[in-house]
Amino acid sequence: xxxxxxxxxxxxxxxxxxxxxxxxxxxxxxxxxxxxxxxxxxxxxxxxxxxxxxxxxxxxxxxxxxxxxxxxxxxxxxxxxxxxxxxxxxxxxxxxxxxxxxxxxxxxxxxxxxxxxx
Amino acid sequence: xxxxxxxxxxxxxxxxxxxxxxxxxxxxxxxxxxxxxxxxxxxxxxxxxxxxxxxxxxxxxxxxxxxxxxxxxxxxxxxxxxxxxxxxxxxxxxxxxxxxxxxxxxxxxx
Numbered sequence: 001x002x003x004x005x006x007x008x009x010x011x012x013x014x015x016x017x018x019x020x021x022x023x024x025x026x027x028x029x030x031x032x033x034x035x036x037x038x039x040x041x042x043x044x045x046x047x048x049x050x051x052x053x054x055x056x057x058x059x060x061x062x063x064x065x066x067x068x069x070x071x072x073x074x075x076x077x078x079x080x081x082x083x084x085x086x087x088x089x090x091x092x093x094x095x096x097x098x099x100x101x102x103x104x105x106x107x108x109x110x111x112x113x114x115x116x117x118x
Numbered sequence: 119x120x121x122x123x124x125x126x127x128x129x130x131x132x133x134x135x136x137x138x139x140x141x142x143x144x145x146x147x148x149x150x151x152x153x154x155x156x157x158x159x160x161x162x163x164x165x166x167x168x169x170x171x172x173x174x175x176x177x178x179x180x181x182x183x184x185x186x187x188x189x190x191x192x193x194x195x196x197x198x199x200x201x202x203x204x205x206x207x208x209x210x211x212x213x214x215x216x217x218x219x220x221x222x223x224x225x226x227x228x
Contacts, residue, residue: 035217037219044121044207044219044220044221044222045156045164045207045209045219045222046219047209047216047217047218047219050217059215059216061216095163095164099217100169102152102169102170103152103154103209103210103211103217104152104154104166104169104170104209105154105156105164105166105209105217106166106169106175108163108164108165109163110163111163
């Protein structure tokens with residue numbers, strides 16, 4: 001069965017960087033794009049960007065351009081999302097999600113809480 | 119890219135039907151049939167309920183249905199049950215090769 005397992009919660013200081021991992025199993029990792037979505041406390045879902053695990057090509061939401069980097073390691077079927085120059089309003093749960101060619105996010109990771117606090 | 123517009127909240131009694139709207143533009147909802155709906159219970163990851171406007175993934179109750187007219191998509195839940203109480207989000211593919219979400223709708227089952 002398809003599973004996406006994310007790394008554990010993180011606490012970071014403002015200005016630092018965080019790197020969240022998402023390990024995929026149960027399907028061909030390179031066959032589906034991986035997207036990243038975040039959700040601030042009590043807020044809605046916010047799309048951050050996507051990576052093509054086959055080529056490594058990425059598309060980022062304009063809001064995160066210059067601060068986010070999505071990468072992957074195909075040898076261990078893992079995608080990564082790194083966000084730099086963290087601010088307090090980056091405090092959120094970060095999700096990875098597998099996306100089909102029809103652009104639905106059909107499987108989601110369990111989420112990783114990133115807390116940014118001095 | 120602005121978020122899609124959803125009502126902040128809707129409510130209904132058990133057994134009733136409710137509809138949640140999701141309004142975008144011709145660059146997203148109106149331009150493509152790649153509209154999805156997600157259900158999210160507190161503290162849980164979102165769950166795909168509808169894809170490509172009106173298709174249900176395997177395992178999702180047929181009480182959930184989707185449709186679209188112009189720039190507005192809709193999710194209808196019939197025969198409301200207590201377990202349907204959750205937040206619901208729409209999403210759409212956009213012409214920028216991005217995804218945009220709605221602001222979310224809190225469904226209360228009275």
